[in-house]
Amino acid sequence: MLHIKCPHCGMRSQNEFSYGGDASVKRPELNKEITDEEWDNFVYNRKSLRGKHLELWQHLSGCRQWIKVERDTATHEIFNTYKAEEEIS
Amino acid sequence: MSQNFRLENGGLINRNKKLSFKFNGKKYFGYEGDTLASALIANGVHLVGRSFKYHRPRGFFGAGVDEPYAMVQLYRNNETEPNVKATEQELFEGLEAKSVNCWPSVNFDIGAINNFLKIFLPAGFYYKTFMWPKSFWYRVYEPFIRKAAGLGVVSTKHDKERYEHKYEYCDLLIAGSGPSGLASAYAAAKNGARVILAEDKPRFGGSLLTSDVNIGNQSGDDWANSIISELKQMPNVVVKNRSQVFGYYDHNMLVMSEKVSDHLPKTKKYHPKQRLWYIRAKEVLISSGSIERPLVFGNNDTPGVMLSSAAKEYLKVYGVLVGKNPLVFTNNDSGYETAIEFKKNGINPIILDSRVNPKSEIIDEAINLGIKIQFSYVVIAAQGYKKVRSADIAKISDDKKKLGAIENIKCDCICVSGFWTPTIHLASQSGNKTKFKEEIDAFVPGKSKQNETTLGAANGVFTLEETLQSSFIAGQDLSKKITNNDNKISLPNVVEKKSSQHDKFWCVPMPEGKNYKRFLDFQNDVAVSDIEIALKEGYRSIEHVKRYTTLGMATDQGKTSNLNGLQLVSDIENKVIPAVGHTTFRPPYTPISIGAIVGREVGKHSKPTRKSPMHSWHKNNNAVFVDAGVWLRPRYYKQGKETLFEASKREAKNVRTNVGVCDVTTLGKIDIKGPDAAEFLNRVYTNAWLKLPVGKARYGVMLREDGIVMDDGTTTRISENHYHMTTTTAQAANVLSHLEYYLQLVWPELNVNVVSTTEQWAGAAIAGPKSRKLLEKLFPYNDVSNEALPFMGYMEADLFGVKARIFRISFSGELAYEVNVKSDNGNFMWEKIIELGQEFELQPYGTEALSTLRIEMGHVAGSELDGRTISYDTSLEGLISKKKDFIGKRSLNREAFTSSDRQKIVGVVPLDKKTSIPEGSHLVKDAKAPLPNKKLGHISASCWSVEYDNPFSLAILKDGKNMIGEKLFVMSPLKNKVIPVEIVSSHYVDPKGERVRS
Numbered sequence A: 001m002l003h004i005k006c007p008h009c010g011m012r013s014q015n016e017f018s019y020g021g022d023a024s025v026k027r028p029e030l031n032k033e034i035t036d037e038e039w040d041n042f043v044y045n046r047k048s049l050r051g052k053h054l055e056l057w058q059h060l061s062g063c064r065q066w067i068k069v070e071r072d073t074a075t076h077e078i079f080n081t082y083k084a085e086e087e088i089s
Numbered sequence B: 001m002s003q004n005f006r007l008e009n010g011g012l013i014n015r016n017k018k019l020s021f022k023f024n025g026k027k028y029f030g031y032e033g034d035t036l037a038s039a040l041i042a043n044g045v046h047l048v049g050r051s052f053k054y055h056r057p058r059g060f061f062g063a064g065v066d067e068p069y070a071m072v073q074l075y076r077n078n079e080t081e082p083n084v085k086a087t088e089q090e091l092f093e094g095l096e097a098k099s100v101n102c103w104p105s106v107n108f109d110i111g112a113i114n115n116f117l118k119i120f121l122p123a124g125f126y127y128k129t130f131m132w133p134k135s136f137w138y139r140v141y142e143p144f145i146r147k148a149a150g151l152g153v154v155s156t157k158h159d160k161e162r163y164e165h166k167y168e169y170c171d172l173l174i175a176g177s178g179p180s181g182l183a184s185a186y187a188a189a190k191n192g193a194r195v196i197l198a199e200d201k202p203r204f205g206g207s208l209l210t211s212d213v214n215i216g217n218q219s220g221d222d223w224a225n226s227i228i229s230e231l232k233q234m235p236n237v238v239v240k241n242r243s244q245v246f247g248y249y250d251h252n253m254l255v256m257s258e259k260v261s262d263h264l265p266k267t268k269k270y271h272p273k274q275r276l277w278y279i280r281a282k283e284v285l286i287s288s289g290s291i292e293r294p295l296v297f298g299n300n301d302t303p304g305v306m307l308s309s310a311a312k313e314y315l316k317v318y319g320v321l322v323g324k325n326p327l328v329f330t331n332n333d334s335g336y337e338t339a340i341e342f343k344k345n346g347i348n349p350i351i352l353d354s355r356v357n358p359k360s361e362i363i364d365e366a367i368n369l370g371i372k373i374q375f376s377y378v379v380i381a382a383q384g385y386k387k388v389r390s391a392d393i394a395k396i397s398d399d400k401k402k403l404g405a406i407e408n409i410k411c412d413c414i415c416v417s418g419f420w421t422p423t424i425h426l427a428s429q430s431g432n433k434t435k436f437k438e439e440i441d442a443f444v445p446g447k448s449k450q451n452e453t454t455l456g457a458a459n460g461v462f463t464l465e466e467t468l469q470s471s472f473i474a475g476q477d478l479s480k481k482i483t484n485n486d487n488k489i490s491l492p493n494v495v496e497k498k499s500s501q502h503d504k505f506w507c508v509p510m511p512e513g514k515n516y517k518r519f520l521d522f523q524n525d526v527a528v529s530d531i532e533i534a535l536k537e538g539y540r541s542i543e544h545v546k547r548y549t550t551l552g553m554a555t556d557q558g559k560t561s562n563l564n565g566l567q568l569v570s571d572i573e574n575k576v577i578p579a580v581g582h583t584t585f586r587p588p589y590t591p592i593s594i595g596a597i598v599g600r601e602v603g604k605h606s607k608p609t610r611k612s613p614m615h616s617w618h619k620n621n622n623a624v625f626v627d628a629g630v631w632l633r634p635r636y637y638k639q640g641k642e643t644l645f646e647a648s649k650r651e652a653k654n655v656r657t658n659v660g661v662c663d664v665t666t667l668g669k670i671d672i673k674g675p676d677a678a679e680f681l682n683r684v685y686t687n688a689w690l691k692l693p694v695g696k697a698r699y700g701v702m703l704r705e706d707g708i709v710m711d712d713g714t715t716t717r718i719s720e721n722h723y724h725m726t727t728t729t730a731q732a733a734n735v736l737s738h739l740e741y742y743l744q745l746v747w748p749e750l751n752v753n754v755v756s757t758t759e760q761w762a763g764a765a766i767a768g769p770k771s772r773k774l775l776e777k778l779f780p781y782n783d784v785s786n787e788a789l790p791f792m793g794y795m796e797a798d799l800f801g802v803k804a805r806i807f808r809i810s811f812s813g814e815l816a817y818e819v820n821v822k823s824d825n826g827n828f829m830w831e832k833i834i835e836l837g838q839e840f841e842l843q844p845y846g847t848e849a850l851s852t853l854r855i856e857m858g859h860v861a862g863s864e865l866d867g868r869t870i871s872y873d874t875s876l877e878g879l880i881s882k883k884k885d886f887i888g889k890r891s892l893n894r895e896a897f898t899s900s901d902r903q904k905i906v907g908v909v910p911l912d913k914k915t916s917i918p919e920g921s922h923l924v925k926d927a928k929a930p931l932p933n934k935k936l937g938h939i940s941a942s943c944w945s946v947e948y949d950n951p952f953s954l955a956i957l958k959d960g961k962n963m964i965g966e967k968l969f970v971m972s973p974l975k976n977k978v979i980p981v982e983i984v985s986s987h988y989v990d991p992k993g994e995r996v997r998s
């Protein structure tokens, strides 16, 4: 079970969180003309990386905030966690 | 039976407490502090089971967790448990156990014929033989294998025992209470660290209990006892025996199984049988020790052949002799320690040492005690079937290739020592890449992966002084990092005997003209010849060899067999062991009961049960409940001897003719507030929301981004910037997360807040032609007329002093209202409705009638919005706005979503108007078409239409739009039914929707 640092609440066990997938995916703006390919990339296509991955988690049984977690998908090492609005360099 | 093999005195057992027990129906006696194994050996019982494949007689090989053979069926307090290790099971009064793997009995076993036909059961036998023909698997092979091979028998009764889970945090978790565990725990505890010290055995001390050493002028076990007593007094220390740390998971999460009551005849009241600890540790000290390696020779599985360390443990801990005429076969000094213990207790052992001319303090002591030692000698084969009776031995050449003339010597047990294998399982589970240590011919942990430190024998350190020193330092240093305290512990004076180098020899060559079975894996009956075959057949990777031969795949996970298997592969392949590599260790280290894993999450405890505030009223009024997600809802209210079918028909009919009331508290409710709330809803729902006036409700459908319908419900504008959203009961949590996702991540610029209010409101749906009349009585101070409160209208009203919200919405298709009050007032509201409804012949109705009403109206629910349907499929496409963008809209122009023969919801009526249609059935054109019969659609929901008094179903049907009036067949292979049906509109009742507006 992972130990995730919620930027709002502190270290919590994985079972308080739910996983939300790749955090680098950006939803296309509303009312904007986009190609099928762009839409498919948003809805379906994911890289399934081995290694460092920026991903979304929601602190479901806690503050209910969606947060960003930088995790190694192979080793589960967590490098950093961020608030939703935080800029990541 | 007397305990012929029990010494007059000695051991750590309580000789004042005699215990009786039964094994295979026969009564024996042992003492408190015995294991089942030690008690049986004390009684001279060495035959405890049969082996898995050849059904060869099996005895005891070890004295603890490493035991590969002695698994029994245990009977305790009217329950039975399979595969209990006799070496771990503590004796209690009245214990009963039976052998497994033998039929009809341990002494005469039909499966043993496999032993004489063993030529037919080489490596991969199961793969090769039972593969073909395929149809034989169920009928012939599986029953055969099950009958002949199976381990114990699982009880099919409900397990009444209680198993608990516990979550714990600590600074240092120390796994194992041998010298390294005690020293590190002591040092860390003195530094004020929060320490958990876990020991899998009942007694603390590990190897200190059996070794002849002296620490600070105390014997090993006295020193262990004094350290443990001191630790137990410290408030920052938790000391646990009978507790096995079996799994090392991510982020320093370890799991430990504590056997709280297994050693007692019966679990005490309010106590659990076992407790599973989830421990998040800052630092983990692995002091799990080492396991002695067997030496491989002919018939080395005969009862009476066992590890020399086990023989010593039986002697020193239990005061039990494993034999009175022992032969010790060793390649290192450990065998001597065992022989010396025998000698001290008046037994004359013979030592065969494979080494040429070793010299050490221990060997000198053995010589001085007059023990007979033969150097450069090996055991070629054990003789005897159900127990060792003699051994064929021979001199071996210095290069270990040639054997001298075979001699036979009498003995009743053979204690083997092939040196030691560090127990690296936990380190390996942590992700540590272990490395091969040439000096000890075994793997030790490499660089730490998580915060784990391996100490003592587990780290390949076999001298006590070095172990204690490094463990004191580790405990000090690691705790200092956490507590900033720096108490130095000085190393006590340690007296131990120095050992000489072990012999890199582990497998006795096969003498010419002989064909003994030389076993590597005792539990899975894997012999040297099996590995040889696997390699001949081209298996190279150790992982493949393992799976093909099943080496190390038994429940003991190869604790005694792994390294010898690797040695063999490396010898044949002419590779060094590190190049062969070893297989990965995975949790659990030792079998864990399913009960412990499940814990308290059984039956009603497997998920929370949520009840509405009106629950007790339902219960008192003969409601029959049904699980609706985590909620308990009335399914129907039973009158007299009514069946579900009769009751739900009555309730639904009453709604259509009079008025009914249904508890709808479970509906998901989300409060939405903020200046951008309307804009947000407009993006979330497919239809338009900007112009919804205050005091009005609107039905909405929300999609996922892939265009599939996510949920539906009504949302009401309470005030300018305040909305009340309802969701289906099942999707409530998902919808809230979904909304939070968009507000927090996608459109953070929207000034909107959402919060779940499901539990804050109690809800009652009042439905039926007389519902307005009832409402007038309920709200005498409010105008509830059609003009003041029209369809999809909303008002705040006064229910005899209680504030209420009235929504004029309808799921039943009748004139209907939903009344919400604060949860605390739910019961008041409900009782008022029941009381004042009497004159209108009001009846409460449950979920079954609710379903009937919505199905015959063609209103969709979870069975249609099943995560595979789009708005069109469920005839909700009218709610799709062409003017605005919303979540999932871009997906709707996908080719499959716009095809002209796309599936659509329809109604289904059986031609005979009598036969009920099973939900989940398929719709086909031709009932007699050959299989696979092309499926045109499926039945999503079925009911008995109370309006027309015949069965009616909803279906999602291909090209449903053009199928109205067609005749098809419903097929249910599950229920073995074929029903001719007609396709009709899904709006079976009141297709124009006049009633809701009346």
Ligand SMILES: [Zn+2]
Residues within 6 Å of the ligand: A006, A007, A008, A009, A010, A059, A062, A063, A064, A065
């Ligand atoms: Zn949080």
